[in-house]
Structure formats: C-alpha cells, structure tokens
C-alpha cells in the first residue's frame with residue numbers, strides 16, 4: 001500500500017537523524033537550503049502565527065566572528081567538532097514573540113518554534129545533509145550576536161543549525177523502546 005511505503009520512508013529518515021557536528025567542506029547549494037526552509041515553514045504553529053524567520057549565514061568573516069563567540073561542543077566525536085567557521089551554512093532560527101511573557105505564552109512560543117526546526121532537520125537528513133539543533137542559549141542570547149545578525153530588538157534567537165554533509169557516518173539513533181514509553185489506557189499499564 002502506498003501509505004505504508006510513505007511511512008516506511010519517513011521512519012527510515014527519522015531513525016537515521018542524528019546530531020551531526022562534523023562536516024565535510026562540500027557546499028550545500030541555496031536551492032537545497034531553500035527546500036529545507038520550506039520544510040520548516042510547513043510545520044504547525046499556535047494560532048498559525050508562522051513566526052519563524054531564518055538567517056542563512058555563508059559569509060566566512062561573519063562565521064568567524066560567530067565562531068569566536070561559541071564554545072566548541074564538549075562532546076567527544078570522531079575527528080572532533082568542525083570549527084563553526086568551516087561549516088558550509090549556519091541557519092539561525094529567530095522570531096519575535098507574539099504570545100507574551102506568561103507561562104502559557106512561553107509554551108505557545110516554544111511549541112511554535114520546535115516543530116519547524118524538526119521539519120528542517122528531517123528534510124536535511126532526507127537530503128543527505130546533517131545538522132544539530134544547537135541552543136547554547138547563553139551564547140545565543142548575547143547582544144553581540146544579535147548585532148552581528150542585524151536582528152531587530154524584539155527578535156530572539158532560538159537556535160543555530162549548522163548545515164553540511166556529515167564527515168562521519170553515525171548510524172541509527174538509539175532511543176527508548178516504545179514498550180518503555182507507551183501505556184495502554186492508564187499510566188503504568190503495559191503497552
């Protein structure tokens with residue numbers, strides 16, 4: 001059945017989506033980057049506000065400036081993390097906040113940001129590209145970086161997504177089995 005074939009393709013993509021932190025120097029062209037952003041725009045958002053904006057950084061001098069601000073990931077990865085200035089494309093995911101600073105507003109904001117990011121990451125995986133959702137929130141909140149990106153005052157940076165072709169093959173992701181996370185009818189009752 002075609003529906004099952006589609007689900008299987010999507011499952012293949014989801015199970016192989018990994019946090020990719022090392023990249024080759026092969027460029028990712030703008031047409032492809034545009035498709036990733038289009039994928040992100042397809043995600044739902046609270047009240048359909050469609051608040052996400054994407055700053056695609058390729059400029060080497062700018063990447064160097066950004067790189068100086070970011071600490072390298074402390075995670076041990078084969079070959080070590082690719083220096084930020086060497087990553088082919090950095091996508092900054094930004095938005096204003098139409099929901100306000102209440103707890104409900106904060107939930108609506110986060111809930112309107114991450115589905116789009118996940119769509120983009122899945123599309124990247126499907127295209128043979130890799131990325132990692134990077135929040136490093138302290139760094140991303142620094143006024144210096146907002147200034148570098150010409151970000152309006154009422155905008156905030158939610159994440160930066162390094163985009164490139166993976167330098168190493170990471171294999172399938174390891175996640176808890178469904179039997180451990182799903183219950184039947186009531187919490188604690190085995191699936």
Ligand SMILES: Cc1cc2nc3c(=O)[nH]c(=O)nc-3n(C[C@H](O)[C@H](O)[C@H](O)COP(=O)(O)O)c2cc1C
Nearest residue numbers: 017018019020021073132133134135136137173174
């Ligand atoms: C909300 C969120 C924030 C994250 N922030 C960072 C980050 O700042 N730096 C980083 O290297 N990885 C970051 N990650 C990536 C996670 O560490 C990664 O997705 C997780 O370890 C699973 O990796 P795997 O898919 O390769 O198994 C973040 C992931 C999420 C969902």
